[in-house]
Every structure is written in C-alpha cells, then in structure tokens.
Amino acid sequence: MQPAILQVKNLHVEFATYGGIVQAVRGVNFDIHQGETLAIVGESGCGKSVSVQAIMGLIPIPPGNITQGAALLNGKNILGLPSREANKFRGVEIAMIFQDPMTSLNPTMTIGNQISETLMVHRGLTHKQALKKAIQLLDQTHIPEAAKRARQYPFEFSGGMLQRAMIAQSLACNPTILIADEPTTALDVTIQAQILALMKELQRTENMSIILITHDLAVVAKMADRVAVMYAGKIVETGKVNDIFYRSSHPYTLGLKNAMPSNQQQKKKQLTPIEGSPPDLFSPPPGCGYFSRCPYSMRICESKPPPDNIVNTTSNQQASCWLQHADAPRIDALNQTSQSDAD
Amino acid sequence: MLIETRHLKKYFAVGRNQQLHAVDDVSLSIKANEILGLVGESGSGKSTFGKTLAGLLPRTSGETFYQGQPLPEKFSARDHLKYSRELQMIFQDPYSSLNPRMTVLDIVGEGLHIQGQHSRQQIRDEVASWLTQVGLNADHMSRYPHEFSGGQRQRIGIARAMIIRPKFVVCDEPISALDVSVQAQVINLLDQLKQSLGLTLLFIAHDLSMVRYVSDRMAVMYLGTVVETGPADEVFFNPLHPYTQLLIESNPEPDPDFERARQHQPIRGEITSPINIQPGCRFADRCPKALPVCKHENPPTIEPAANHIVTCHLFS
Numbered sequence: 001m002q003p004a005i006l007q008v009k010n011l012h013v014e015f016a017t018y019g020g021i022v023q024a025v026r027g028v029n030f031d032i033h034q035g036e037t038l039a040i041v042g043e044s045g046c047g048k049s050v051s052v053q054a055i056m057g058l059i060p061i062p063p064g065n066i067t068q069g070a071a072l073l074n075g076k077n078i079l080g081l082p083s084r085e086a087n088k089f090r091g092v093e094i095a096m097i098f099q100d101p102m103t104s105l106n107p108t109m110t111i112g113n114q115i116s117e118t119l120m121v122h123r124g125l126t127h128k129q130a131l132k133k134a135i136q137l138l139d140q141t142h143i144p145e146a147a148k149r150a151r152q153y154p155f156e157f158s159g160g161m162l163q164r165a166m167i168a169q170s171l172a173c174n175p176t177i178l179i180a181d182e183p184t185t186a187l188d189v190t191i192q193a194q195i196l197a198l199m200k201e202l203q204r205t206e207n208m209s210i211i212l213i214t215h216d217l218a219v220v221a222k223m224a225d226r227v228a229v230m231y232a233g234k235i236v237e238t239g240k241v242n243d244i245f246y247r248s249s250h251p252y253t254l255g256l257k258n259a260m261p262s263n264q265q266q267k268k269k270q271l272t273p274i275e276g277s278p279p280d281l282f283s284p285p286p287g288c289g290y291f292s293r294c295p296y297s298m299r300i301c302e303s304k305p306p307p308d309n310i311v312n313t314t315s316n317q318q319a320s321c322w323l324q325h326a327d328a329p330r331i332d333a334l335n336q337t338s339q340s341d342a343d
Numbered sequence: 344m345l346i347e348t349r350h351l352k353k354y355f356a357v358g359r360n361q362q363l364h365a366v367d368d369v370s371l372s373i374k375a376n377e378i379l380g381l382v383g384e385s386g387s388g389k390s391t392f393g394k395t396l397a398g399l400l401p402r403t404s405g406e407t408f409y410q411g412q413p414l415p416e417k418f419s420a421r422d423h424l425k426y427s428r429e430l431q432m433i434f435q436d437p438y439s440s441l442n443p444r445m446t447v448l449d450i451v452g453e454g455l456h457i458q459g460q461h462s463r464q465q466i467r468d469e470v471a472s473w474l475t476q477v478g479l480n481a482d483h484m485s486r487y488p489h490e491f492s493g494g495q496r497q498r499i500g501i502a503r504a505m506i507i508r509p510k511f512v513v514c515d516e517p518i519s520a521l522d523v524s525v526q527a528q529v530i531n532l533l534d535q536l537k538q539s540l541g542l543t544l545l546f547i548a549h550d551l552s553m554v555r556y557v558s559d560r561m562a563v564m565y566l567g568t569v570v571e572t573g574p575a576d577e578v579f580f581n582p583l584h585p586y587t588q589l590l591i592e593s594n595p596e597p598d599p600d601f602e603r604a605r606q607h608q609p610i611r612g613e614i615t616s617p618i619n620i621q622p623g624c625r626f627a628d629r630c631p632k633a634l635p636v637c638k639h640e641n642p643p644t645i646e647p648a649a650n651h652i653v654t655c656h657l658f659s
Contacts, residue, residue: 196595221602261555
C-alpha cells in the first residue's frame, strides 16, 4: 500500500467556555490514502467536525486550543500553523465544503468572483483568466448556463446549485484531498443523490481523496471505502465499509445500525434505540465514553479507557473496546457476519 | 373516517397579484387509529397541509371533515378551544417550539389550564404523570427548556400535545432535528402512545425509510398535490408514480452491498416554483416518462390496485 497522504495522530482539541473546558476531541487517529473515501460518522457533538476544522486551521484560538497531536500532510505537520503558512495548503492541497451552502458563501459577491478569488490568490491568475476558469469549473459541476450563472449572486441559486458552486470553488486548485462536512444534510434526497453522484464522478476524474463527515449511515454506505465511527470525542471503530456494516465490532456501531430502519427485508423489524444520551465532555468519564449506554458494559469499562487499536485480526478492523480483548466474554451480536455480504 | 379533506386548497398571496399554490386540491382521509405518513421534498406543501388540517392556517377553499362534521374554514378563538381538545400538533424544531421563559410545568400544563376544569394540583399531577410516560422525570417540571437536550425537548412537545388526550395528532417532522439513536426513541414512544391511546396520526417527514417504518398508509406530495397514496409497503416496494419511483431510488440505504449494486441515475432538475402554476402535471418537466399530454392537461386520479391511488396520465 502507498503511504498515507494525510495522517492524523493523537489529536486533542479543547474549548474554554464559561462552563469550563470542553474536551471536544480526545485523541483521534486516522489516515487517508490517495483516491479513497474515508467517512467519519457520528452523532452531533461527537467531535467529527471539530477534528477536521482543527486540521484545516479553522478553530478559533482562543477559545479553542489544540493541546496535543499532529496532522502530517505528505509527512509535514500542518497542525497549528499560523494562517499565512496555512494558506499555502488550505484550498490548494486540502479543500473543504460545508454543510450549509446558503451561509457558507459570501452573499455580496457573485458566484463567479468567489471562485476566481481562489484562483487569483493561489494561482496568480488575472481576473479575466480566473473568471474563465471559474466558468469552466461551474460547467464541470453541471451547472446549466454556467457563464450566466457566474454573474449571479448566491441568493439567486437554489440549495443544490449552491452546493455545486461550492464544490466548483473547492476544485479550483485541484486539491488532493476534499473534506466534505455534511455536504448533503441540508438538501432533499433527490438533490442529495445528485450531489453524491457528482462527488463520486469528480473523485474519479481528479483522483481526489475525500473525507466525508456525516451522521447518516445510508450516505456512508453509498460513498465510503473506509469508515471511522466517532463517539464522545474518540474514534471507536475503523475499518473497511463492509466490515463496519456487516461485522461491527463496537457496540456503538451496532447500536446505530439497529436504531435505523432498513428496507431490505419486507417485514418490519423493531427499531432498537440507544437509551440515554452521550456523556458530558466537560468532565468526560474516566473509562469508555460509551459505558453508560452500552448494553454489554463490564466493570473494567467504567474505570479504564479501552486501548485505542485492538485489531481484530480476521477483518483488520480496529475497535476501541474492551470486549475485543482476548479475555473478554464473546458477544454474539458483535463481529458476526450479518445480512448479505458479497465479498 | 376520522378526518377527511376534499379538494383542500391553501394559497398564499405573494404580491403583484401572484398566488403561491402551497396546497392545491388535496383530498385525503385518515381512518381512526391509523398512521398516515406524508412525504415529499421541501416546498411540496406537506407542512402547510398539516397546519391547515390542524386549523392553524385558514384554508383557501375545499372542505375538511372531522368525524363527519365540517370544520370551519377559519378557526375562531372559540373553535380553537373546542377543537384543540381533539386535534393537536407536534412541531419539527424542539428548540423554537417551546417558550424559553415558561417552565416545563407551565408548557405541558397550559392546555389543561386553558380548559379551566382542573385545579392546580390536578394539573401538577397530570403533568407529572405525562412526563414519566414520555420518559422524562417528574422532577423536571420546574426546569426551563434550555436545560434539556433536543430529544428531551421533543418529548416535552409530545407530552404537551398528549395531555389533552387528543384523538388526532399532526406530527410535523418530529424527528428530523434529532440524532439517529434518539430518533428511534421518539418513534417508539409515538408508536407505543398510538397503541395505548388509540391515536390517529398524520406523520409528516422527508425520511422515506422512517415514514415507511411508522406508517400504515403513505401519501407522496409534489408541488402541492398528492401524486400517490397507498399502504406504506405497497407504495415503497411497488411505487407507481414516476416521481415516487425516483424518490425511492434516491433514498440511500444503510447497506454498502446494496448501494454498490444499485444502478440509478439521479433525477434531473429541481422542484419548480409553486407560484402561478399552469395546468398540466407538475412533475412533467422532470419526469423521464412524460407524454405530450402531461404538459397541458391535469392528470387523472386512478386506483389501479385496491387502495393504491395514483394521479398520473400513464395509468389512464
């Protein structure tokens, strides 16, 4: 396997608030290879957005603080660079698109000018050249009448069209990595399907890597090669998409799956909610973050955090869970092949 | 039929003599103790339909019947008092639908207070009992909404609607603001309340899988009109209208093998503007199977299979 183009190691991010210090990200490790899609999935407040914002240097410091960790882009640490340094990779090597296209674009600039700005800053093009390239990019993201649309303002676009424009902007400097933070959460399913298809198409033609942040397991199933499941500021399980879905080795992953309706079987199955709510990250629990909600919790889980990467040798999955320890009791529902699996 | 609409229309004036056709000629009926799921993209008029049904918006034309009795076109204060005992609503956003300056006791107990037939202590007891029934703690009644998480607030909203013991509840996207694990909690709670109280629900949502899961029957809306209704599994697994077919094909499944095997071209274009609508099928400009007739003639409503109704020229 080729070396990873981006490696994130032991990332810790805190925020100082009036209520105390929130430990939003508590030791996150992941890497991403050329051309693959890594989905980071988790519920609100689990730290998935904060992790990538920290990599991009988008965390306001203070109140934020990156207390530990490194993010190696082709071997060079990019974490915590001053913004002038960060601008050399931001938008050039790593580009980002956001959840809410309506508020992420500047309402007072035309779409064409916003895209050309990127090209003028990073590539030193003249305004005329940049605008021409911007129209090409809009065309590449299948915006009809791109030349006319480039002269319009964001309010004249629909949500789906704005997301296309934001993707066009992110492609301006041919990034190697595209970070998509909940790119389709604000869109309808039919528009979501269009945007996801567009992202896949561009990934193929540009050979980009995509980090997809989402809470929707169905979107993960559609897009991801590999998956990292986050809970309470930590990654609890990583593995190939099929392993995560069909052989979940962390109880939280299993819980998420059972809480979603599936349309595979004709008969209705009962939804099993995960009882309780995520832990308070002002004072995170000393042991496993999922302890209080986990149906299989053991005594050790309360006091001692599980080691990060217990590797399940059969599937090369990593789960941060004491149940994967050699001495732990076997839980039938975990690591079992469920439903269909073509591999 | 517990509640029924015939040719219900709700237009909004948007200036310059223009009309926004939010709900245009919708005839739907819901049996007692049934859950009707209403799906559609944003802008299809599903929330407006729900609000008009619950009497929160006056209708433009058409009729609504509740237990065979016609409901007034516009609810007066007295009508609200009368019908709110029977018809209640649960809102989408648990953050903005609870008054931040009222305690949970005041919020949940307000309905009983307005009815004026209960003493303070009775209201207190009732609120305590409902808070436990929706999975909260009775001690929570002296707290304010900001002290609760999204899922807990949605439960407060449910308790507020249920304390009146209504027969019919409009649930307007009750779970779309919640996390996956919490969605299942709220869905199971609604299902359990339906069983124990014999409730009838209009369940509005855009999450197709969830609507299929909770509903007995399903109705699909597009640009103010209902294009297809039928038993939920029938509509989901055997959709007739081209729009329903494309909607279900666009709905991703949490199953990687299934997603990889799926051959599907995303539906083209976007929902058009509901202002000053011309005759013809509203879906014609995006429809891959459109016939020449679709562009200028309103499609007929047909029942090709028992209880499975579709409004489309392809079936005439």
